[in-house]
Amino acid sequence: MRKITTRSRHRTREIQFVAGARAVLVALPGIAVWGLVTGVAMMKVGLELWPALGMTFIVYSGTSQLAVLPMLGSSAGLLTMTAAAAVASLRFLVYSAVLSRHLRRVPLALRLGTGFLTIDAPLAALMHRQQAGRLVQRVAYLNGANIVTALTWCTSSILGIALAAVLPMGPELAYLGLLALFALAVPLLQGRPAWAAAAASVAVAIAGFDWPHRLGTFGAVLGGVAAALWVGQRSRGRPS
Amino acid sequence: MTEGPAFIWGLIALLTIVSLVARNLFLVLPPAWQPRGRVAEALRYAPLSALLAITVPEILRDVRLAPLTPDLLLDPRLAAAVLLALVLRFSRRPVLALALGGAAFFGLGAWGE
Numbered sequence: 001m002r003k004i005t006t007r008s009r010h011r012t013r014e015i016q017f018v019a020g021a022r023a024v025l026v027a028l029p030g031i032a033v034w035g036l037v038t039g040v041a042m043m044k045v046g047l048e049l050w051p052a053l054g055m056t057f058i059v060y061s062g063t064s065q066l067a068v069l070p071m072l073g074s075s076a077g078l079l080t081m082t083a084a085a086a087v088a089s090l091r092f093l094v095y096s097a098v099l100s101r102h103l104r105r106v107p108l109a110l111r112l113g114t115g116f117l118t119i120d121a122p123l124a125a126l127m128h129r130q131q132a133g134r135l136v137q138r139v140a141y142l143n144g145a146n147i148v149t150a151l152t153w154c155t156s157s158i159l160g161i162a163l164a165a166v167l168p169m170g171p172e173l174a175y176l177g178l179l180a181l182f183a184l185a186v187p188l189l190q191g192r193p194a195w196a197a198a199a200a201s202v203a204v205a206i207a208g209f210d211w212p213h214r215l216g217t218f219g220a221v222l223g224g225v226a227a228a229l230w231v232g233q234r235s236r237g238r239p240s
Numbered sequence: 241m242t243e244g245p246a247f248i249w250g251l252i253a254l255l256t257i258v259s260l261v262a263r264n265l266f267l268v269l270p271p272a273w274q275p276r277g278r279v280a281e282a283l284r285y286a287p288l289s290a291l292l293a294i295t296v297p298e299i300l301r302d303v304r305l306a307p308l309t310p311d312l313l314l315d316p317r318l319a320a321a322v323l324l325a326l327v328l329r330f331s332r333r334p335v336l337a338l339a340l341g342g343a344a345f346f347g348l349g350a351w352g353e
Contacts, residue, residue: 033335046241051248059255067294068251073241082254088294091287092262097275100266108268115264172349175317178298179341182321185291186328186337194288201289205296209304217293224289225282232281 009137016137020125020144027121031149032156034180038062039160041177044170045069049161056157060116060150063088066181069174071214080213087221088181095123102126102138114139117146192235193228200227295321320345 042052042065055065064085071081099118103111118126122145129135167173189198201224208216243251266274275283299321303312313319324341328334 030334033338037338047248048245051245051252054249054252055255059252059259061255061259064255064258068255070298072243075242078247078250078254081251082258084294085255085258086262087290089258089262090283090290092259093265094283094287096263096266097280097283100269100271100274103267104271111267112260112264115267116260118263169346175298175320175345176338176342178295179320179324179345180338181291182295182299183324183328183334183338183341185288185295186325187332188288188291189329193285197285197289198292201292202296205293206300206304209297216297220293220296221286221289224293225286228285228289229278229282 013137013140016141017144020122020141020146021148022144023125023129023141024121024145024149027124028148028152031121031152034062035153035156036160036163037176037180038065039157039162040164040167041066041069041160041174041180043161043164044167044172044174045072046171047072052161053158056154056161060153061085061089061092061119062153063091063181063184066177069177076214084214084217087218090221092119095119098127099123102142106139110139114143114146117150118142119146119149121149122146193232196231197224197228200224314348316345316348319348 039052039056042055047055059065067084067088068081071084076084095118096115099115103114106114122142125145126135126138126142129138129141135141164173185198188194201220203220204223205216205220208219210216211219299317301317303315303318306312306315313322320341323344324337327340328337331337
């Protein structure tokens with residue numbers, strides 16, 4: 001009896017793994033294009049093959065990679081670049097808070113591995129599944145989505161790395177990577193606090209162009225968040 | 241690029257730590273430490289502010305010292321970003337927006353030379 005239960009649980013896990021993998025299929029073209037652009041951008045700013053592959057497989061974050069690429073060759077220090085990548089990665093902090101509700105009882109190693117791999121598309125798939133009220137074996141579901149996403153990202157990034165060698169254009173091609181990063185910001189412009197955050201962030205970023213150590217960038221993040229909180233508080237305080 | 245291999249591999253190590261910490265922080269902290277209230281609200285708007293703070297100076301790199309005239313919109317970097325934002329807002333198709341933004345960047349770049 002117990003054996004059957006274990007086997008059926010195993011089977012459910014397999015089914016959910018495949019369901020997760022299928023759920024992200026729709027996002028794969030986008031992931032592939034972003035991977036391709038990141039691969040090309042890394043080579044066009046002058047990275048060698050092994051570091052570019054290292055970034056693809058070990059860092060596994062288009063956001064961090066694209067955030068530091070324009071800083072290479074600009075005499076920015078390691079810590080400045082790391083801080084910029086950390087700031088650019090703030091959305092993952094939000095994701096980890098959302099994910100923590102789902103992975104609380106999962107063993108630490110599996111939790112950390114799953115957390116590391118869970119980027120935008122798999123988390124969105126999990127949220128959809130939850131809204132549909134069909135959340136069974138969620139870790140298997142999530143990791144099905146994660147594995148397909150990671151495979152697509154790494155393959156397309158390698159393709160971009162290879163493609164960079166045959167593309168005739170030079171470092172200006174790396175600007176595509178910056179555009180890819182900018183495209184992540186546009187859909188977040190929803191609601192008044194978000195627009196306030198954007199306006200303040202852009203204003204401080206422009207004012208702080210020439211501040212040392214990219215302090216303009218970090219000031220812009222603080223300015224944006226402060227503006228959003230202020231506008232959010234004001235609109236809540238107003239009688240509706 | 242002027243950085244040597246030690247710098248680049250050091251950067252890769254540090255960026256890996258960034259990925260690990262950002263994606264796992266609240267997975268290892270106890271439930272009582274989960275963001276709520278003002279912290280949760282700040283975290284909600286931080287990604288947008290951060291992405292703009294990083295990309296806008298690069299987008300405006302070549303126009304920041306130019307006089308404010310309509311010609312500014314023909315700057316390849318700025319025009320590409322504006323077009324991308326518009327296409328993305330109205331079509332909600334990121335790949336299309338990136339393709340058109342990229343085309344504008346290279347089209348205007350080639351035309352300006």
